[in-house]
Amino acid sequence: MIESLLVANRGEIARRIIRTAKRLGIRAIAVHSEADADLPFVTEADEAVCVGPANPAQSYRNVEAILAAAKSTGAQAIHPGYGFLSENAEFARTVEASGLVWVGPGADAITAMGDKINARNLMAEAGVPVAPGTTDPAADVEAAVAAATGIGYPVMVKAAAGGGGMGMGVATDEAALRTEYDKVRSFAERMFGDGSVLIERYFPRVRHVEVQILGLADGRVVALGERECSVQRRNQKLVEESPSPAVSPELRERILAAAVRAGEAVGYRNAGTVECLLDPATQEFFFLEMNTRLQVEHPVTEYVYGVDLVEEQLRVASGLAPTFDPDALVPRGHAFELRINAEDPKRFLPGPGVIRTWNEPTGEGVRVDSGYVVGNTVTPFYDSLMAKLIVSGSDRAEAIERARAAVAAFEIAGPKCNLPFHAELLENEEFLSGDYDTGIVGRMR
Structure with missing residues (x-):
């Protein structure tokens, strides 16, 4: 296992990666902008380096500054999280050329999947359905x-x-x-x-279903189930769940097999996601894109499959076998992720500010991956995501009940917050039925 890890990201995902690294005895190094100096991921890391001002181009996307931080701290590996440089093939190549371990897929796979037209053509050649x-x-x-x-x-x-x-x-x-x-x-x-x-x-009524894949160190590609991501605003996800209520056992077998073929077609290693559009009327699915990184919504897969995907990423990058048996993956229960954003719950416009109150819910099947604590400032420089509320249960009904209680118990004051939207969604008959599509948020407004 690698011994030291620089996390080239910020907020909740940096904090979440650092947590797993420290559990595994890996020295965790944070990089941060001047605006983020007081955030939890900085104080919880074993070491932290300021890489520039608030502007992401001068800090979190500043390749030279990040590599300099890795060199000065003696980091052995770099984990890019999601966003920023995570799907930048040239950065991945530069990291490896510098003698560091890249915790992610190879640069060639990132390049192949980075262009939607090229990706579509590759997938069609591999026998993956494309629209x-x-x-x-x-x-x-x-x-x-x-x-x-x-x-x-x-x-x-x-x-x-x-x-x-x-x-x-x-x-x-x-x-x-x-x-x-x-x-x-x-x-x-x-x-x-x-x-x-x-x-x-364009499909007027469609569902957004994605498959979590993991390219193992031995060359195999495995699928860890699917996630339903149809609750979206402006084509961006707000709520995810696993398993998808729209996917039958027969369809699941087909869509997971297609995702594995997609990964194999590009020699995929590490964690990635194959995103698909599903026509609920015909049960046809089509390749949408492959995200060559860890997804925001990875925790729902972690709950259902009982794995730590960041640990698995680190193991693959270290050339180690996974903690699970790839031939005996069995999903259990149901999980939701609700994105808690600093935005108006009706129009979804950003509303940054100083956090005056921050009380996270607790209880069985409740997990909060947050990037902030009381007293921190949500600035306008970055994504509005403040935290991810993840809930699980033995089935979908129990998970929904726990989600309702957790949303009601989550207290945030200061920035604008979309918790009221989640409370409304969890009472929406269309959502509760499981028979919803990507237009559900528009019908709620």
Whole structure:
């Protein structure tokens, strides 16, 4: 096992990685911006280095500063968490070229999956179902119109280099497509430095289901079940659960096998997620994208499968076997993750501020992965995620009851907070039935 680990991230995920590292006897090193100096992940690390000002480009995305911190502290490995540099293939290559261990998939796999069009084509070759769409970027709006005519409206207009639900628009006719194409292309050039656009069939009623995969040190790829991620606002997730109430045993077998093929197609190592769209009417599923990193919602899989995915990541990176038997993975119970964000519960607009009250719920089947404590300031420089409330039960009904109690007991004052949204969702008949789709939040507003 590696002996020292630098966590190139912040907030709750940095704190969560540090917790596992310290449990395993690994020296945990934090890097932080000037704005984050007082956050728990900094004080809980064995050592911490300031890598720059609040602007992420000058701190958490500052490759030179992070590598300098690794060198000065004698770090043996780097874990990127999620976001920031986690899916930056060049950073992964640089880390390894510097003689450090990269806790994540190989740079080639990150590159292969980083472009949505290339990823779609690779998956199709591997026998993974993909939605009807373009196999090359739509070079201009006329090419996009021609592609959409062949696919049939409505279509999704997507930034090929995008991720995390950003850089997407829906067009129901040619006029809308012309508008969305220009918007998405402009956004993609500005945000990702790549204006390539993909045109893909849009499903008005669809579920978002993903599979947790783990590429083991011996070369095998295993699937640790699926997660339902259909509770979204602006194509970004708010609530996840496992197992998915939409997935039958027969469908589960098919979708997990497809996810394993996807990982094998790129020689995948370490933790990753194969995201799919599921048509509930036909039970057809289509590859959406592969996230070459640890997901925000990984704790629901940890509960259901009884594993620590960060520990498994560290073991793979160290060349060690997993703690579990890959041939005897058995899910147990049900789990939810509710993202607690510093945002208005109705319009979902960010609302940073000083935390005056912070009382986390406790009890059986309740876990809180938080990035803040009372007295900390949620700044406007980063994502609005303050904490993740994870609850589990013997079945979905028990997990929902525990989630209701935990949401009611969670006290936060100071920043805006979306706890009222979660309370509303947990009483929503559509959600309670399990028969919901990605449009549920819009129908609640």
